[in-house]
Each structure stands twice: as C-alpha cells, then as structure tokens.
Amino acid sequence: MNATVEDIEGDVSRRDFIYLATGAFAAVGGAVALWPFIDQMNPDASTMSLSTIEVDISPVLAGQAITVLWRGMPIFVRNLTPEEIGKAKAVDVADLKDPVARLLGSTAELPASAANITKPGKENWLIAVGICTHLGCVPKGQSPGDPRGPYGGYFCVCHGSIYDTLGRVRGGPAPRNLDIPPYEFTGEAKIKLG
Template sequence: MASTHTSDEPTRRDFLMLTTGAMGAVGAAAALWPFIDQMNPDASTRALASVEVDVGAIEPGQAITVPWRGKPVFIRNRTPEEIEAAKQVPVAELRDPVARNDNGAADAVASDENRAAPGKENFLILVGVCTHLGCIPLGQQGDFGGWFCPCHGSHYDTSGRIRKGPAPENLLVPVYTFVSDTRLRIG
C-alpha cells in the first residue's frame, strides 16, 4: 500500500530523524573532545609563553639572564657609551644587515635603532642563543664588548649583531613590551 501523504508538513519521522542526527553529532563531539583537548599545551607550557621581568634594579652596564620558552634571554641595560658605539657602526659593515627583531618589520636593517625599543634604547633584549650552533654566548666579552661565543669564536657587538666568527645571523630580538617603566613582558 503506497503512502498518499503529499503534504510539505514535517512528519513525526522527520522529527525523529532530525533529533537522532543532532544527538549523534553531540555524542560524537563529546567523545572526540578529550582527544582534541589533549593536544593543547599543558599549563606549564602556557605559563612559559610569556614572562614578566622587573628591570628597575638593573644598573647601566649590567645584564641579567631570564628563561623564556626554554631559552635564555639576555636583558642588558646599556650605558650611553655602548649605545653610541652601536649607533656608529655603518650597516654596510655588518655581516648580517637584517635587524632580526620580532617587534618590527622582517626586512628592517640592523641599525641599533631597529634592535631596541623606542624610548627605551638603553635596554637591549636578546634571545641568548648563538646563531651558529645554538651555544650560549658569554656577555660583556669579545672584541666588540657585547657577547662572545667561546665554542666557535663568534663575536657580537653591544647591539647583539654578529661582527666576527662563523655565526651567520644577529642574535634574535624576541617579542616584548614594556608594561610600565620598570616592567618588561617577553612573549
């Protein structure tokens, strides 16, 4: 016996099919959620995504090292003489002419102005990993008064730019902001 129902009105069967489909989708999502959620980084990793540092106690000429994302970050309060020496270096003489500052344009030139924060030029913030083989350079050493990597002899100046040795690039300037005059957020 063929159905004679030709109305466009929904039937009970339509309602049951729609409800069953919706409940199946909700059930599938509920079953998949633990698998999706476990791919998120854990709380300790999220805590390392950014770090705040009080830089008010760092005297001119001093530097500190803080951990960020498993890497050392050098924070140096440069003296006016160190800043002036870095500004006097012509970009054409640099081995790596790119600023490598995650706060600016990717193709910015490696002038001292493009490697420090405007208004806070005395503070230089660098990821402390040699760009040659990933060693950790020693601060306030080397031929240019910046950093020296004793593993292979790379010398960086007071702006973190490679000047001598096998390292191919300048030290990276990570993303950072000054949240106050004396507080710095990295990341």
C-alpha cells in the same frame, strides 16, 4: 665543549642564568590555560617558562645584565651604558656581516640599527635571545668577568663568534645577528616578553 640547543635549558639553569622566578610572572589568563596543557603533553616541561612573562628590570643598572628564561630560551637583558649606546649607534649597518634586525617571528627585514633592535626611548635596553646563531651555544658576556669580544658585546666560546653590544654578529662563523624576541615595555622598567 659544545652545547646544543637542547642542552641550553639545563645548562643555563645550572650555570649561566639568573632565572627571575620571583620577578617574572605570566600575563593574566595565560598561566591558567597553559600550565595544564604543558603538564599533560610533557611532564618534563614543568620547568618550561610561560609563553608570556613580565619582568621587572628596574634592578638592572647601567652596565649590568640579567638573563631570564622564556619559552625555554635564555633571554639576555642588558642595560647599556651611554658609551656603549654611542658606539652601537655609530656603526654603519652596511658594514655589518648581517645588516638585518632579526626580529623573532617577523619576516620584516629592517636594518640592524639601534633604532630597530631596541625600543623608542629605551635605546639602553638590549633584549635578545641568548643563543648563538651558529650552532646554538649560549654566548658569554652577561656575567661580570665574561669574555665579551672586541666589540664589548658577546663572545661565543664554542667556535669564536663575536657579537657587539646589540647582538649583531661581527666575526666568527655565526651567520646571523642574535634574534630579538617579541616584547614591549609595560612600565618604565618592566617588560612583557611574548
């Protein structure tokens, strides 16, 4: 069964998501301005996430992952193990199907290295848009017991796309790596998305 991008919010909120409603909150000012606007433009958007959210990721231990909703998109947050980091860094970017780090909203074409996909000193944290770049399904790999494919990252069951632990496409029909949303660390284990 294929899911479209339009289906994702509904699907994930029911099944695939841990939506950190209590752990995510709007940046000061953002919520006040945004919510009335959304409510006026589209009542159905009352469930939309805010444009900027902060997420406390401290409960996510090495080897664990959570998915949060941001701007209607599932955002994969994964705390990579030292072994996973080591394997990801050992990959020759030139061998990748898509050698470019896909930074959402940026036209920069940086190599898809661990250094460009993660933040300095935070190489263990993958923060990526959990939407398959083929036709928009949500890849598996976030939940315990999910298929993760031969690279231990993500596997899209819709048509078989394979991603590694940094969201880099390694097989199947997906043309591009998972997008990396704009984010920054605002604390040792706290991120601001957007």
